[in-house]
Amino acid sequence: MQNTATPTHCPYCALQCGMNLTPAPDGTVEVSERADFPVNRGALCGKGRTAAAVLAPGVRLTSPLVRDVGGTLVPASWDEALGRIAAGLGRTRAQHGPDAVGVFGGGGLTNEKAYTLGKFARVVLGTSQIDYNGRFCMSSAAAAGIKAFGLDRGLPFPLEDIPKSGCVILVGSNLAETMPPSLRFFTELKENGGTLIVVDPRRTKTAEQADLHLAPRPGTDLALALGLLHLVIAEGRVDEEYVQERTVGWEDARAAAMAHWPEYVERITGVSVPQLRETVRLFCEPESAMVLTARGPEQQSKGTDTVGAWINLCLATGRAGRPHSGYGCLTGQGNGQGGREHGQKADQLPGYRKLDDPAARAHVAEVWGVDPDSLPGPGRSAYELLDALGTDIRSLLLMASNPVVSAPRAAHIEERIRSLDFLAVCDVVLSETAELADVVLPVTQWAEETGTTTNLEGRVLLRRRAVTPPDGVRSDLEVLHELAARLGVEKGFPTDPEEVFEELRRASAGGAADYSGITYRRLAEENGVFWPCPAPVEPAGEGEGTPPLGEAAAGHPGVPHGDAAPAHPSTPGSDATPARPSTPRDDATPANTGTPRDDATPANTGTPRDDATPANTGTPRDDAPAVHPGTPRLFLDRFATPDGRARFVPVSHRATAEEPDDEYPVLLTTGRVVAQYQSGAQTRRVAELNAAAPGPFVELHPRLAARLGAAEGDPVAVVSRRGRAVAPARITHAIRPDTVFMPFHWPGEGRANTLTNPALDPTSRMPEFKTCAVRLEAVER
Numbered sequence: 001m002q003n004t005a006t007p008t009h010c011p012y013c014a015l016q017c018g019m020n021l022t023p024a025p026d027g028t029v030e031v032s033e034r035a036d037f038p039v040n041r042g043a044l045c046g047k048g049r050t051a052a053a054v055l056a057p058g059v060r061l062t063s064p065l066v067r068d069v070g071g072t073l074v075p076a077s078w079d080e081a082l083g084r085i086a087a088g089l090g091r092t093r094a095q096h097g098p099d100a101v102g103v104f105g106g107g108g109l110t111n112e113k114a115y116t117l118g119k120f121a122r123v124v125l126g127t128s129q130i131d132y133n134g135r136f137c138m139s140s141a142a143a144a145g146i147k148a149f150g151l152d153r154g155l156p157f158p159l160e161d162i163p164k165s166g167c168v169i170l171v172g173s174n175l176a177e178t179m180p181p182s183l184r185f186f187t188e189l190k191e192n193g194g195t196l197i198v199v200d201p202r203r204t205k206t207a208e209q210a211d212l213h214l215a216p217r218p219g220t221d222l223a224l225a226l227g228l229l230h231l232v233i234a235e236g237r238v239d240e241e242y243v244q245e246r247t248v249g250w251e252d253a254r255a256a257a258m259a260h261w262p263e264y265v266e267r268i269t270g271v272s273v274p275q276l277r278e279t280v281r282l283f284c285e286p287e288s289a290m291v292l293t294a295r296g297p298e299q300q301s302k303g304t305d306t307v308g309a310w311i312n313l314c315l316a317t318g319r320a321g322r323p324h325s326g327y328g329c330l331t332g333q334g335n336g337q338g339g340r341e342h343g344q345k346a347d348q349l350p351g352y353r354k355l356d357d358p359a360a361r362a363h364v365a366e367v368w369g370v371d372p373d374s375l376p377g378p379g380r381s382a383y384e385l386l387d388a389l390g391t392d393i394r395s396l397l398l399m400a401s402n403p404v405v406s407a408p409r410a411a412h413i414e415e416r417i418r419s420l421d422f423l424a425v426c427d428v429v430l431s432e433t434a435e436l437a438d439v440v441l442p443v444t445q446w447a448e449e450t451g452t453t454t455n456l457e458g459r460v461l462l463r464r465r466a467v468t469p470p471d472g473v474r475s476d477l478e479v480l481h482e483l484a485a486r487l488g489v490e491k492g493f494p495t496d497p498e499e500v501f502e503e504l505r506r507a508s509a510g511g512a513a514d515y516s517g518i519t520y521r522r523l524a525e526e527n528g529v530f531w532p533c534p535a536p537v538e539p540a541g542e543g544e545g546t547p548p549l550g551e552a553a554a555g556h557p558g559v560p561h562g563d564a565a566p567a568h569p570s571t572p573g574s575d576a577t578p579a580r581p582s583t584p585r586d587d588a589t590p591a592n593t594g595t596p597r598d599d600a601t602p603a604n605t606g607t608p609r610d611d612a613t614p615a616n617t618g619t620p621r622d623d624a625p626a627v628h629p630g631t632p633r634l635f636l637d638r639f640a641t642p643d644g645r646a647r648f649v650p651v652s653h654r655a656t657a658e659e660p661d662d663e664y665p666v667l668l669t670t671g672r673v674v675a676q677y678q679s680g681a682q683t684r685r686v687a688e689l690n691a692a693a694p695g696p697f698v699e700l701h702p703r704l705a706a707r708l709g710a711a712e713g714d715p716v717a718v719v720s721r722r723g724r725a726v727a728p729a730r731i732t733h734a735i736r737p738d739t740v741f742m743p744f745h746w747p748g749e750g751r752a753n754t755l756t757n758p759a760l761d762p763t764s765r766m767p768e769f770k771t772c773a774v775r776l777e778a779v780e781r
């Protein structure tokens with residue numbers, strides 16, 4: 001065990017705050033400030049400060065568990081547990097075909113694990129049925145970003161640009177609770193004279209910081225954005241020159257917006273016309289302005305169109321792709337960004353490539369050493385996959401996700417999971433989903449293994465191993481390696497994260513999310529690198545293959561030439577990768593990654609501007625290819641579309657999938673509290689966090705409470721068409737009288753997702769977590 005502090009990153013949300021970890025002699029691990037990481041500059045929220053508590057043996061799993069003949073989960077050897085999983089998945093595949101085996105991943109997996117899980121599903125199992133819980137997070141923003149800009153990177157600029165903006169409209173984010181250290185950027189925005197506008201049906205801690213708080217009726221953000229665009233047009237605030245030069249499709253979007261009169265929008269949203277006018281004034285008057293969205297507008301059955309409407313507002317006012325301006329999405333999960341780039345999504349291959357693109361299939365198949373025709377096509381989205389369990393999908397391998405708590409219509413999904421022929425779960429704790437498994441594998445955690453994540457800014461980060469894992473646990477990569485071997489694939493599933501990353505670099509080369517120029521060494525030295533970051537390209541006519549990056553980076557700070565690793569074999573292939581030690585050293589010199597394909601075209605994301613810090617600050621060899629500095633800011637010169645112009649997407653208001661009626665007259669919206677994270681599988685096991693947020697509650701307006709006859713703390717039943725949840729009343733003026741709020745971190749009687757509606761967005765396949773119709777019932781004590 002190391003006794004010195006190891007710099008690394010928090011295991012939870014997408015800020016990926018920097019922290020130091022120091023093992024103590026008593027076996028505990030101290031979390032301390034790490035001021036050098038620009039995202040949090042030493043600040044941590046309570047979840048981050050207490051994150052090491054989940055490393056304790058009494059909290060986490062340290063032995064595989066298998067279900068005995070009596071139906072009880074009992075400890076077993078790794079050999080027995082792995083054997084049962086290989087037999088269970090293999091049996092289903094033999095009896096029902098490869099698509100009867102499902103794989104479900106998570107936005108908390110490192111890039112290396114997400115990449116390997118996607119490869120495992122397609123190469124070893126041959127199944128198309130893989131998706132991940134990130135589908136429930138930011139998929140609508142991703143879909144809208146690709147439509148408009150040709151590329152999805154949550155934030156196309158660093159968080160440090162926020163304080164330099166003139167105005168920020170924050171739509172459906174309670175970041176003061178979900179990612180508290182980020183609030184500093186908005187405080188600085190206001191100190192610099194900028195304006196913060198918060199759009200949220202609740203007067204949250206974040207809304208309390210706003211200069212202007214708009215509280216629309218849940219599910220009407222699309223109409224709100226259209227009403228604002230209408231006023232922008234009517235008041236002559238369109239940036240005509242920008243629209244002409246940098247966009248396509250304005251006339252149709254303009255016509256759609258003009259159909260949304262302010263008075264009509266006021267009726268739909270409840271936001272008054274004067275508030276709409278004031279928002280437009282505050283947004284349009286400064287030289288720079290941004291719109292940032294989070295789950296509020298995104299987790300809707302019209303989430304893609306809703307985000308598209310906010311992007312249209314940014315385009316019409318000439319904001320996107322300009323300094324300290326534009327549209328961005330605040331991704332939620334720790335590796336929600338990287339998790340959607342490297343192949344664990346139903347329709348995707350590494351590098352943010354499309355699975356149905358023949359060129360993408362050929363490129364990735366070459367890296368994997370397989371026939372492109374052997375790769376399955378796109379599969380089902382997350383909810384559709386879970387809904388097919390026990391019917392089309394008979395067995396499931398699940399990693400780092402807890403859908404029994406986090407999926408919409410959760411009681412139904414729990415029933416589907418129970419109906420499986422076979423379920424294997426890899427997790428650090430016995431989550432509510434793991435409790436239903438036939439086999440549970442205890443895996444290593446963030447502090448016990450090295451790997452990369454990509455935060456909400458598109459900044460690729462190195463998480464370092466800081467402590468020795470306890471006996472009895474293995475890494476997810478080891479699990480996939482062992483299962484691949486038992487299912488007949490002996491090679492191509494390394495257990496060393498750095499070796500996996502080297503392969504990921506090759507697989508991502510030329511894709512939209514191009515990591516080919518990023519190495520573990522650079523990540524350590526530069527405190528993260530923004531993608532896209534293509535590998536250096538050797539000038540035409542030079543020798544075979546790319547020289548080692550250490551050599552290419554001659555003059556790069558801190559990279560002695562002599563440390564350069566020998567060149568990797570120039571023909572990539574899963575079986576051509578030299579063996580590496582199974583336990584990576586943090587100071588290990590990364591291997592060179594071989595030759596990027598000649599036809600690998602870097603994503604067309606614009607030229608890095610002079611405000612991007614180049615990594616290569618020395619004097620390179622005259623003929624040495626330059627090391628790409630990474631791309632903190634996208635779209636400054638062109639968008640990632642074939643012609644470099646952004647696309648307006650014409651959208652119109654439509655109702656939510658479930659509007660209130662006589663039977664279900666109230667709207668339910670769901671969200672998070674500061675002391676818990678996602679399904680709560682980890683944070684509910686931390687005493688300090690549990691004390692701060694011990695259980696669910698129903699937040700309701702005094703008028704609704706009076707009608708119900710409920711006092712503070714009284715149990716209230718919330719009933720939707722999908723089920724019933726009971727939790728204590730929390731009565732407040734901070735919520736609209738037509739709406740109730742429940743946090744979704746808990747299982748059991750107070751499980752909010754028992755109620756939520758799985759109506760899907762037609763493009764992103766995002767369920768409508770944010771709005772459904774419910775009725776309230778008093779509960780006898």
Ligand code: SF4
Nearest residue numbers: 010012013017045048
């Ligand atoms: Fe930072 Fe998020 Fe971790 Fe809190 S949970 S310390 S905000 S990364």
